[in-house]
Amino acid sequence: MAVDIIVCVKQVMDPEMPASAFRIDPDAKRAADAPGIPPVINGFDENAVEAALRIKDEVGGTITVLSVGGGHAMDVMKKPLSMGADALVLAQDDAFAELDARATARVLASAVRRIGRFDLILCGRQASDWDNAHVPLGLAEILGLPCLAVAQKIEVIDSSGVIVHSVTQDGYDVIEADMPALVTVSNELGEPRYPTLRGIMAAGRKTPEVWSADDLDIDPDMLEPGVRIVDLYAPESSRQVELVQGEDEADAGRNLAIRLREAGLI
Numbered sequence: 001m002a003v004d005i006i007v008c009v010k011q012v013m014d015p016e017m018p019a020s021a022f023r024i025d026p027d028a029k030r031a032a033d034a035p036g037i038p039p040v041i042n043g044f045d046e047n048a049v050e051a052a053l054r055i056k057d058e059v060g061g062t063i064t065v066l067s068v069g070g071g072h073a074m075d076v077m078k079k080p081l082s083m084g085a086d087a088l089v090l091a092q093d094d095a096f097a098e099l100d101a102r103a104t105a106r107v108l109a110s111a112v113r114r115i116g117r118f119d120l121i122l123c124g125r126q127a128s129d130w131d132n133a134h135v136p137l138g139l140a141e142i143l144g145l146p147c148l149a150v151a152q153k154i155e156v157i158d159s160s161g162v163i164v165h166s167v168t169q170d171g172y173d174v175i176e177a178d179m180p181a182l183v184t185v186s187n188e189l190g191e192p193r194y195p196t197l198r199g200i201m202a203a204g205r206k207t208p209e210v211w212s213a214d215d216l217d218i219d220p221d222m223l224e225p226g227v228r229i230v231d232l233y234a235p236e237s238s239r240q241v242e243l244v245q246g247e248d249e250a251d252a253g254r255n256l257a258i259r260l261r262e263a264g265l266i
Contacts, residue, residue: 001059001060001156001158002059002060002061002062003055003056003059003060003061003119003120003156003179004061004062004064004117004118004119004120005052005055005056005061005062005063005064005118005119005120005121005122006064006065006066006112006115006118006120006121006122007045007048007049007052007063007064007065007066007080007085007121007122007123008045008048008066008067008108008121008122008123008124008135008136008139009041009042009045009046009048009049009065009066009067009077009080009124010041010042010045010067010068010069010124010127010129011039011040011041011042011067011069011072011073011076011077012039012040012041012042012127012128012129013031013033013034013037013039013040013129014034014037014038014039014040015040015043015128015129017034017037021034021035021037022034022234024232024233024234026232026233028098029229029231029232030098030232031129031232038073038075038076039073039076040076041076041077041079041080042124042127042128042129043124043128043187044124044125044126044127044128044185044186044187045123045124045127046079046080046124046192047124047185047186047187047189047190047192048122048123048124048184048185049063049065049080049083049085049122049192050083050185050189050190050191050192050193051122051151051154051183051185051189052085052120052122053083053084053085053193054154055120055154055156056084058156059156061119062086062087063080063084063085063086063087064085064086064087064088064089064115064118065077065080065081065085065087065088065089066089066090066091066108066111066112066115067088067089067090067091068090068091068092068096068099068104068107068108068111069090069091069092069096069097070092070093070094070095070096070097070098071092071097072090072092074208077090077208078203078204078206078208079195079203081199081202081203081206082195082196082199082200082202082203083192083193083194083195083199084193084199087206087208087209088206088208088209089111089115089208089209089210089211090208090209090210090211091107091108091110091111091211091216092210092211092212093212093213093218095213095218095220095223096213096223099223099225100225100226100227101130101132101134101135101138101226101227102134102138102225102226102227103222103223103224103225103226104135104138105134105135105138105139105141105142106138106142106218106222106223107216107218107222107223108135108139109139109142109143110216110217110218111211111216112139112143114211114215114216118180119179119180120156120162120179120180120181120182120183121139121140121143121145121180121181121182121183122154122182122183122184122185123135123136123139123182123183123184123185124136124184124185125149125150125184125185125186125187126184133184136149136182136184137149139182140182143182145180145181145182146177146178146181146182147181147182147183147184148162148164148166148175148177148181148182148183148184149166149183149184150166150167150184150186151164151165151166151167151183151184151185151186151189152165152166152167152172152186152188152189153165153172153189154183154185154189156179157176160178160179161176161177161178161179162176162177162178162179162181162183163175163176164176164177164183167186167188242259244256244259
């Protein structure tokens, strides 16, 4: 009952970087790379890798990690291999550098078709840079797959079926679908495992497959954006601080209460 899984991952700007390091390129209308701060794999995509590894641990199979972009940091992209994935495929081309969700889904679909047979495609529920959650839905639509969204648990019930516990506001729904299928994975699944030393050494010996736009027979028209960014900017914020004083702490507290009452806040 082994299952062949493709996990789609995205290289993103580190969401934990200091706010002071965040810059926007107004001409390119995108977030500028922060000097000295390396990118990371999208956190939800790491949850998807973990989900794939749990399935492999339970029923066996293979895990192929797939990513699209204009350039990839190899140390970053090899992390899923060090966690236990079997292969890494990079759809990498200058033409893939600034794709919108529709074009990204199209390139991913072409790469999936080239990979060949699969039972499951796993994706993170959304990416930490744009938070759109559009790409998995578009990929499922292009490939004609059922899409089971926001999974906190995935069970392969036999060689052709999968059950997903899908997160809702009030708990979760239990959804069943035939395979092949696409599932988006949420952080409710649990923390992804840490790479082991053996896994890191094994990942260092593996060479990813790198496919260009020509390798994937990508027509330039496929990459035309469906949405154009008119402007991108960081909102301005200002803070005003008023220090309320008193003869002692109790007096300062009374003065604060009076000030808040005057402002209509209490």
